[in-house]
Amino acid sequence: MRILVIGNGAREDALSWRLAQSPSCSAIFATPGNAGTALRGQNWTFPGTYGKSIIERARYEKIDLVVIGPETAIAAGIGDQLREAGFSVFGPDRSAGRLESSKVYAKRFMERHGIPTARAHVVHSRDHARKTLAEWGIGGVVVKADGLAAGKGVVVCSDATEAIAVCDDWYDHNRVPGGGNDVLLEERLVGREVSVFALCDGRAIAPIAAACDYKRAGDGDTGPNTGGMGAYSPASGFPENMNDIVRERILSPVLRGLLAEGEQYLGVLYCGLMWTQAGPMVIEFNVRFGDPETQVLMPRVHGDFAALLKSVADGAMDLSLATIGGDACVGVVLATGDYPRTNTPLQGLGAELKLEPGTAAFWGGSQLDNGKISSGGGRVLTVTALGPSIAQARERAYAAVRALPAQLGTNELTFRSDIAANVATPTGSDEHA
Ligand SMILES: Nc1ncnc2c1ncn2[C@@H]1O[C@H](COP(=O)(O)OP(=O)(O)O)[C@@H](O)[C@H]1O
Ligand SMILES: [Mg+2]
The missing domain is CATH 3.90.600.10 (Phosphoribosylglycinamide synthetase, C-terminal domain)
Structure with missing residues (x-):
């Protein structure tokens, strides 16, 4: 199999590293790739959102499987374009990708399908935000910009006054992160965070592994927020049957919802969870692998990971093709x-x-x-x-x-x-x- 990985971060380096070692992989390409993927295969020069160029080159190179790393490529509809061109693609279409690219869409989806998540209100202006917070009378509140904001669109506030200050700032200066006007005001949850990765082939969904990551820059969770400074897997400190609980309360209703709404989902669903006293609540969905979580998941994979991702991309997931090891x-x-x-x-x-x-x-x-x-x-x-x-x-x-x-x-x-x-x-x- 000739495989193309889209993206250029450490996540894509880890994916291409594991894919390249898969028995079914005969050649590996990345676009735009990085130094790691260049040492292992061939890098193309196109950014991950250049659909036309990617399709042309992928035809020429006879690519059998495309694995999309970044959410920006999914939100740009690269999955749709490649699939329309006849390629086998691991990564959802733009429409199902709204589970990540719009926090308002994701919240409404969860409400429609009974998926546990924090209560929330959507506001569209400074005054609307102020009025909503005053009437809600809530304590801790999290302010979330609707669109993709590269990790800069969420502010966790200890009370409504802080949240009002954030909304005032965003609306008064016309700088809601990610653009747009919609802002989600969400109840602040208390618990421990964990990321659960599930594969979905449009017919079935299954958790494969969990990881915990570290977002703050400094030791002891101090300093500014980052893209992630480290991670470990498996997750620790959660109920032994966490996979069953997540499957029953979150993954099954997600799949039912996707099917009911005519969304075809082929790829990985990353569930960012807060494990509260009442069990897991969804903080967010991502529609791709995480960084740095992928870097600690890939070394744990045994078997033919490339064949597994291909089976997912083809709508016929075969979980026996690869396993997560005990290490x-x-x-x-x-x-x-x-x-x-x-x-x-x-x-x-x-x-x-x-x-x-x-x-x-x-x-x-x-x-x-x-x-x-x-x-x-x-x-x-x-x-x-x-x-x-x-x-x-x-x-x-x-x-x-x-x-x-x-x-x-x-x-x-x-x-x-x-x-x-x-x-x-x-x-x-x-x-x-
Ligand atoms: N409802 C919530 N209660 C408590 N903490 C939250 C809540 N929502 C988000 N957070 C915190 O903010 C972080 C970022 O929020 P998230 O929704 O994952 O946005 P993004 O990853 O797009 O920046 C989470 O990892 C979590 O630590
Ligand atoms: Mg997050």
Whole structure:
């Protein structure tokens, strides 16, 4: 099988790494790809939203499977375009992609189909927001811009006054993140967050694994919000039958809803959950794999992952093609010191990293030139390690991180030192894929 991965982050590097090792994969391509995918296969130059160029080249290269990484490509309708052109595509159409690209659509969908989620109101203006908050008399409230905002569209507030200040700022200066006017005011939930990944082939939906990630820049969950500074899998501290609960309360009604509304969903559904005293509530859906969660999921996969994704893309999911192994995986993100304020590019980084068996390193946005790597900065690299327990995976991951500056030739990268610290290893929480 000749496979194309769309995207250029560490998520796509991890996907292409696992796909390339699949028995059914004969050639791997990425567009636009990064330094990691360039070391493994061929990069095309088109951004992930250039449907026409991608289709033309994919025909020429006789691509058998396209795996879409980023939500921006899905929201741009790249899945629709490629499928119309006859390709097998892992990733939903734009319409089902609204589960991520519109938080208002997702909230209404959950309300229509009885999927547990925080109560919410949709507002369209500054005065509407003020009036709604005054009448609602709610305590903690989360203010969410409707559209895709690259992680910058959500503000968690401790009371209505704070929420009013956020809405005033967005509406008065005409800067609702992601554009548009719709803002969701949502009840603030209390619990523990977990990301559950489920595969859906339009007829069936099944959880394959769960992970926990770390969003704040600094140790102890301090500092600004980021795209994610690390993750571990399996998730720890949740009921042993969490997969059954998620399947029954969330995944089954999602599938019923999709079918009832005529949405065809082929790909992965990432359920961002808050596990509350009353069980799991959906914080958000993403319609693609997560970053950095994918970097800790891919090392745990055994079998023919490419064939599994192809079966999903073809509407005939065969979960026996690949499984999630019993080992735990911990991933630590190395970022430039100024992240997330700005991203300072780095040049001349070493490309040949010597890594112990069971460890891997996945590049963020970067390029390979003459054996050296230039990075766009920000989240430069995710280092992962497997282990029989989370603690042992963590030890190995940090040992690999400590050995990297010498090999990369830079001391400018920072990382959190508490990823997966003090996390117990759960027993039997991940479903076989
Ligand atoms: N209803 C809620 N209650 C408590 N925390 C929330 C709620 N909604 C969102 N959050 C917090 O805000 C973060 C970002 O929200 P999310 O809906 O995932 O938006 P996005 O990932 O698009 O920025 C979540 O990971 C969670 O920590
Ligand atoms: Mg989120």
